[in-house]
Amino acid sequence: MNAQRRVRLSPDQRREQLLELGVELLATRTLDELSVELLAEEAGISRGLLFHYFKNKQEFHREVVRRAAEDLLRVTDPDPNLPAEQQLASSMAAYVDYVSEKYQSYVSLVRGAASGDDQLREIADATRSALTDRITSNLANLGLHHTPAALLAARGWTAYAEELVVSWAAAPPIPRDELIRMLTESLAAVIATAR
Amino acid sequence: MNAQRRVRLSPDQRREQLLELGVELLATRTLDELSVELLAEEAGISRGLLFHYFKNKQEFHREVVRRAAEDLLRVTDPDPNLPAEQQLASSMAAYVDYVSEKYQSYVSLVRGAASGDDQLREIADATRSALTDRITSNLANLGLHHTPAALLAARGWTAYAEELVVSWAAAPPIPRDELIRMLTESLAAVIATAR
Structure with a gap:
């Protein structure tokens, strides 16, 4: 993710992107291992900016799990x-x-x-x-x-x-x-x- | 449970009795609702004495759940x-x-x-x-x-x-x-x- 691309995204798109990255990272990690620090590092943004999108770690975890659930329902839709x-x-x-x-x-x-x-x-x-x-x-x-x-x-x-x-x-x-x-x-x- | 009966029980028997009571109380409660205070009250002993049998609330919860599991395996034994x-x-x-x-x-x-x-x-x-x-x-x-x-x-x-x-x-x-x-x-x- 480079700075130019970051600028073009709306806050909603940005949040979406962070959730997708969260699900990706969670594929090989437990929730306990999915830290805010890791997501910030992988997304190339500061920990502070991340809390602009998610109130706290608990909300971040919930939203990532909710996104995984939505993905599952979508891909298995007959x-x-x-x-x-x-x-x-x-x-x-x-x-x-x-x-x-x-x-x-x-x-x-x-x-x-x-x-x-x-x-x-x-x-x-x-x-x-x-x-x-x-x-x-x-x-x-x-x-x-x-x-x-x-x-x-x-x-x-x-x-x-x-x-x-x-x-x-x-x-x-x-x-x-x-x-x-x-x-x-x-x-x-x-x-x-x-x- | 009266004092006389309490005196006759060995510590192991006493602990067994408390676990049985715990499983009984847990039948209609969640683990969160099964407090140390409730067990002490129902057993007619002090909270302090209870901690003589269980190190802390977590150990008490685990041992009650373990006892429930043992009961289940015993009653379903073919x-x-x-x-x-x-x-x-x-x-x-x-x-x-x-x-x-x-x-x-x-x-x-x-x-x-x-x-x-x-x-x-x-x-x-x-x-x-x-x-x-x-x-x-x-x-x-x-x-x-x-x-x-x-x-x-x-x-x-x-x-x-x-x-x-x-x-x-x-x-x-x-x-x-x-x-x-x-x-x-x-x-x-x-x-x-x-x-």
């Missing part, structure tokens, strides 16, 4: 032009690739669900709910029924997928395509138990 | 005299009942997996691993194969069961027996996707 079953497989492929590339960002997001920080927990819960809603609103297209038991199974499946992808990305015991197939087939498999 | 499939169903029934009765204790345990406290995380991880190991060591008895994909599915299934039981206990949308059947059948269902 393509409505595909048949329902292929939509799921293609979402799962994007999910696996996102977690592989941004491993620590994703772990920070998932861990947020259980953190002491209410706002981090809210981001994590909202993301999980958005993913579950997407699945359940698509159940009919997958030939599955909308019953209380099926909705419960769909919610459980989101946790299943989360655990599978995080475990896999940490040390892949099977090929990527095999994982994507397992993720895709397991949804119908667990919902079939909710008869 | 009866080896039952056929393999009934062992799973009976473990699941004990699991559902434990979470129903000790809801907040269990949530505190599960949340520990993602908490900032390394030791709470260790307790949660060890408990989840113990539950997963129990399942995977029993795969052959359930007529299922031990492959890397099956082990991954079993790990994911532990997260599935966790989410299902916690969601269910918060607001049961289906009868208990239906939940137990879903839990039991879903294990074979997800492992079948790992062919």
Whole structure:
């Protein structure tokens, strides 16, 4: 980032850029390791200027995690032009690739669900709910029924997928395509138990 | 608890009793709400005496969560005299009942997996691993194969069961027996996707 380019950016664009850099840095670091100093250094700006964009370290962390969540929801958004079953497989492929590339960002997001920080927990819960809603609103297209038991199974499946992808990305015991197939087939498999 | 009874207990017995009381109190409270003052009051002892048994509040919280984890593993320990499939169903029934009765204790345990406290995380991880190991060591008895994909599915299934039981206990949308059947059948269902 050179000074000339910096001048051209609006404050909003600048903040966006800092968040993108934050997600990038968080891919290989825990939240604890993602310091304000590191971001300032990597962005080539002063620590003081950084606090012009983020009130404090906590807000910076939350906004980076929120951005990671938005990225995840965007890349896994199903393509409505595909048949329902292929939509799921293609979402799962994007999910696996996102977690592989941004491993620590994703772990920070998932861990947020259980953190002491209410706002981090809210981001994590909202993301999980958005993913579950997407699945359940698509159940009919997958030939599955909308019953209380099926909705419960769909919610459980989101946790299943989360655990599978995080475990896999940490040390892949099977090929990527095999994982994507397992993720895709397991949804119908667990919902079939909710008869 | 009267003074006479207190005198008869050894320090170890006394500590055990305080932990049991802690798990009991945690059933309807978050860890944040489980104060040292409350335990002292409920146990009828002074705050000072309590710190004779637990170094500080953090140690007290950890030991209560550890005790909750031990209780969970004990009550869900399968009866080896039952056929393999009934062992799973009976473990699941004990699991559902434990979470129903000790809801907040269990949530505190599960949340520990993602908490900032390394030791709470260790307790949660060890408990989840113990539950997963129990399942995977029993795969052959359930007529299922031990492959890397099956082990991954079993790990994911532990997260599935966790989410299902916690969601269910918060607001049961289906009868208990239906939940137990879903839990039991879903294990074979997800492992079948790992062919």
